[in-house]
Amino acid sequence: MRIEIEENVRAFIRERPEKDRRVIGEHIERLSEHPNALGNIKRLKTRKPRWRMHISSKFTLFYYVDDNTVYIDHIMSQELAHKKYGKIWESPYDLPVPIKWEYHVRLQDHCGETPLFPLSIHLQKNVLSTVHLG
Structure with a gap:
């Protein structure tokens, strides 16, 4: 699968230390094997199919798949993701509230x-x- 990364995600990754950038990159590469990618990946309960991937207990990556492309549209600290969205999105809408x-x-x-x-x-x-x- 192809992987498309939104600019806000790229900017977030660029701001991280080199070790974090390397680990995030390794996890993103795994998504080319979706739906058989390895890692802490969970499908979210949303109207449109979306997934989240925990990265090294530090970051949470959110993505969706369309045709043969994985679109990565959000990344944040795992702590912020849990504060903002709870452990799993429960909303049937794209953005949980x-x-x-x-x-x-x-x-x-x-x-x-x-x-x-x-x-x-x-x-x-x-x-x-x-x-x-x-």
Whole structure:
């Protein structure tokens, strides 16, 4: 497969020390073997197929595949990726913006008991996507 790297990714790589540039380059070369590339690669839960690759527990690379080309469009520190997107993108949209609230609510059952239940509410793109009780 061909590999296309966006300019913002190239700029990020150029700013790294030589050792990091070498390691990132080695990982990017593996993507030419997609979908059989080796490494910490995971398909993301997005509307359009996208993947992320962790690089040496330091960086996270995001990419998509179209025809016979791998397009690398984002790279950032692994710490920033987890802060920004969580461990895995859960949104059905290309750019993730899930919001999740968790509450504990008391519901009265038929015996008058009021046990405590966990309640999770997930919003994606301002639309209620999941409500989970218990």
